[in-house]
Amino acid sequence: QLLDDLIAFFTPKHLAGQHVLVSAGPTYEAIDPVRGITNLSSGKMGFAVARAAREAGAEVTLVAGPVGLAAPRGVNRIDVKSAQDMLDALLPLAERSTIFIATAAVADWRVASPAAQKIKKEGSGQPPQLSFSENTDILATIAQGPRAKAGRLFCVGFAAESEDLLLNAKAKLLRKQVPLLVGNIGPDTFGQDHNALLLVDAEGSLALPRAPKLVLARTLIREIAARMARQ
Template structure:
């Protein structure tokens, strides 16, 4: 299906070595269906997994793989490729290619073209999950992000090595959606977006606490997407082990009361508040100053209710556009619509937890509800869902505030 954003785009696809290279063939087909012109550069390692002939047939263009192609380089072919592209996408991007791009190397055709081009660069990492989480890879990715390079993914799941974790290449249609969103209009330009993310921890004693299984990934993905959509973004994060998205101001908190204080401080200067945090409903009434010792007997723990941050923001006048989340195990739409109406929200994103969705997962599926409307977002990587959610949030802002961002 032709995309108005990608129609006529000149996409240079760099394919690096790794088993995920086979997905790049379908990616070429999908890019052409979206209306893009595609030329492919294979690294030497990629050519061991997939053939140039495959990509030539799918793209309708000659495929380049060597900096030492005498016929092409007689006319400075690598410079011609660099000038031709108005988008460069490296998918899959191996750990090796990410390292070479981060350090500005130009020791093969792909890295040379990237250095010689002014086109926006996007990379879609794919590698073993231990390689993805290695400090060297993380540093290289952050270096690229700081230079404005877009990073699409990776997704999480079963890997060719037999292990499971983060490091899978995003699916071709997800990559198309990411590239289209990056090239498209910035629907939140000029707006200030406040996002809360992650769990809250409530101390029982200096050693133990009450918490929940929220990883913060959804909220962090929303903050990242809001920056890409042109917003000025502030993130209030519970205790999570996630890097701060580029361009986001972050404040770390631990308890529900700390999160309330941070949110209420930031709300007056915010146009939109996306409450993606999984705030604990209860806390111990009297946390112990000393570690509680095992006595052999049962112990009762008195709990008191935490403040309802979203409801409190909803009672403010004026207030920002309010977007809430509802994580449910049953009667998803019934419970979510009740929360939407009871708290006077402008939109709620409901998700079922468990079944490899929601908490502690890289993927999710969302049911969006608002007064007079609903939309289902199918299961996908949380970064992809974040962009789709914010498209709807931007539309709600225009509808309810009578303004174009």
């Protein structure tokens, strides 16, 4: 911890005066009181980003889905479960943030009618049928809101893909209308301590080769600060 403090002390304060909002981890969509749909996101990348932003001098709030990680020191943490919970937590915070980094792996769909009691397999002998409703797109909602449109909230998206990283990341950059989109390969990063990132913006792309997530997070924070300075 002393070492962490020393590192933070000597980190250039690229983000001094900024309010950084980070979403992290998976979401959990209930099927019934005990079962649910989640994903393999461990939250490690988002927690590393929150830490790197704090080291760079920002005020940082981290909105996290269900993960077993400790919050980085000096970071405000809010725990949520479902995609809707996460949206509800983020919307008011985005109004007083200057940077939003959406690392969370948010469920695209929720179960349309979660059961109030545990679904029993003894009943009909039939497996349950699950139907889904689409969740609100958190990143697009915030990135296309008035604050981001007015240039007062710099939005960064993450894309976890299983193939065609550059193609999918470019498509997501346009679809979400964010100035910076960070692609990574989901099965290669989820739960891992290392990752590799592909930063995609209107100009092109920058590959950050495989490294510890904290190292990548610090580079990403510098890239964000540089882009904001150019605006």
